[in-house]
Every structure is written in structure tokens, then in C-alpha cells.
Amino acid sequence: MFDDGCGVKLFGTPVAKLPVTSPEDHLVMTRLQWGIIGPGRIAPRIVRALAGNPRGELRAVASRELAKAEQFAAEHGAPVAYGSYEELLADPAIDVVYIPLPNHLHAPWAIRVLDAGKHVLIEKPIALSAEDVDAIGAAATRNGRIAVEAFMYLHHPQISRALEVAASGTLGPLQLINGAFSFLLDHADDPRLVPEMGGGSIWDVGCYPVSFARRIAGEEPDAIAGLARFDESGADRTFVGQLRFPGGLLALFESGFAAADRERIEIVGRDATLVVEHPFLPAPDGPPPAVTLWRDGIAAPVEVESIDQYRAEVDDLQSAILDGTEPRVSLAFSRGNIATLVELRRLAREAADPARA
């Protein structure tokens, strides 16, 4: 076990010792220059996180279409727009690149960003195989740069609080983690429904409750079960999974594109249960945080601060780059998540149709 620097115990060996830039860099890099490649739906949240940020600012945005990059730059106050991702990577003024591309492009572009000498914040899921996470780690090491998966929810104080309560013994010995994340997705040409692009609910939203269960357990599962309803293209629309951890903790989760919005986590102990109602997208992008301790049928609200978790995610990476702190989400943690998701998906495919597993 090792400490992730945030008071949370992780496990295993880091994929790569995440390097920091040299001390001289620290002196000059006071306001990191950010670039975004692939400005889609989620990109404005990172723009928001950089607005008025004392340690970083948005410098450039790149799209496969120059006109789209120009429009995004004008709307969001980026001084520079590029008509290709390559041009942004060649801009020597850029220190950090945010990658909100479709899932199958995360690993290849992360490696290109690192090889261009820049740090990188990579949307979840960071890659579609554990080998690709290793390749990102190797690129980070050889270039002395930092790569982090954008699990924004892990930066919210409600999650830190839930982890503290679970570790404090207040709930009694932990028995079970129950997590859910689903929403309705039914426009056919969305990359999230294309298996070759890393489509399917397990990749898109199942990654959240799985990561939470692993974070609580502090170890990798030793038994996994997964079942799903797949569409004709092979993307799962509803997924249910179970994990067992060597320490005895059990976890179950569901993810989906076929039911209206729901997200929830329960940490079930022998003596009490902690419920986080909006664990992944609380305010300002969803309802206010709501954490409740249930004991003997009585609900006691747990006070938590409401913050912009995307801002906290950006600040965490900037601190890793400028101060040399350990990122809250290590590559070792991300690798374990991807390995678990790959196995869950394989098992569900096999159960649905052994010939296509």
C-alpha cells in the first residue's frame, strides 16, 4: 500500500514514478498555459475551471475544423485557435493539454501530447486496455511529464468525506458498496454507442462506481462478475457488475444508457450506511451535494462543502506540475480501473454471446 498524498491509501506499484519538471521550470512556470484538443460537450467545464485561475489559463483550442476551433475560442476567450491537434501540440507556449476526445483516442493522443513535452489531463476512461495505460506511463516517464485521468468526482469534498467516514469505523466493519450511474442516451450516431470508439455504458459511466468501490477497498478485486444488455452493434446499454475484494468487501454496481438520470452510492457497514445521493455530478452541474448517515432507521445529514470539482481537478494537476505534489488520481489507480472494466466487459460479452466475447 502507498499513500496517494491525499490521505487515501492506494495499493500496488505506481505504473511510473510520476516525474516533475525541473526546479528551474518551477521558477518560470507560474501560470500554466493550457490547450484543449477536440472541443465538444464537456470541454467548457475545464474552461470554467481555468477562468480566473491564478496558476493556469486557456491559451489555445484545436479542432479538426478550424472554423469550429475559432468559434469555441471566441466564445470561451482562448487567444489561439488551431485547425488540427498536431498544430496545438507543436505550440511551444502550451504546457498542459486537456483531451476530451472519444474514448478510443485517449491513449494515442495522450502519448503524442507527452512526446511533445507537455503534461496531460485525459478524460475518463483514460484508455481501453491496461497495456495502453502502461504505454501512457512509459511516455510520461521518458518525457518527464505528468499524465492524469480526469476523474473529477474524486476531487470533491463529499467523496473525501465519504472515504473518511468509511475509514473511521463509524459505519462498523464495511460489508458492501452499492453504486449506480445511468442516463438516457438514444441518439444513434453518438461515439458513446460505437463499440470501436470505446462505446458502451460500462466505459462511459460504469467507470465511476467501479473506481469508487476500488478506492474504498484500497485493493484490486479478486473475483468479478458482469452481465449486460447489449445492442445490435455490441455496445452495452445496461450493465450490472459485482466485485469481491481480498479483504472481504463486496461491491455491486449498475450503469446504463437506457434509464433516466440516476446516480447514487451507498457504503454499507454493519452498524450504519452512508448514502451519497449525487456522487459524480453534483452542483454546479447537478443537485447540491447530499450525504446522509443512516443508523437504526434515522437519517443524519453529513455536512459537506459545495465546490466546482473540475476546478479542484485542474488545481490538483497544476499543483503536481508546479509544486511536485502527487496527483490525487495516480496512473496505478487508473490502470487498476481499466483492467477491472476490461474484465467486466469481457465476462458480460461472454455471457451474452460466447462466440463474440
Ligand SMILES: NC(=O)c1ccc[n+]([C@@H]2O[C@H](COP(=O)([O-])OP(=O)(O)OC[C@H]3O[C@@H](n4cnc5c(N)ncnc54)[C@H](OP(=O)(O)O)[C@@H]3O)[C@@H](O)[C@H]2O)c1
Ligand atoms: N468528466 C466528465 O465530467 C465527463 C463528462 C462527459 C464526457 N466525458 C468524457 O469526455 C470525452 C468527450 O466527451 P464529450 O461528450 O465532450 O464528446 P463530444 O461532444 O462527442 O466531443 C468529442 C470531440 O472529439 C473530437 N473528435 C475527434 N475525433 C472524433 C471522431 N472520430 N468522432 C467524434 N468526435 C471526434 C471532436 O472535436 P473536433 O471535431 O472539434 O476535433 C468532438 O467535438 C469522453 O471520453 C467522455 O467519456 C467526461
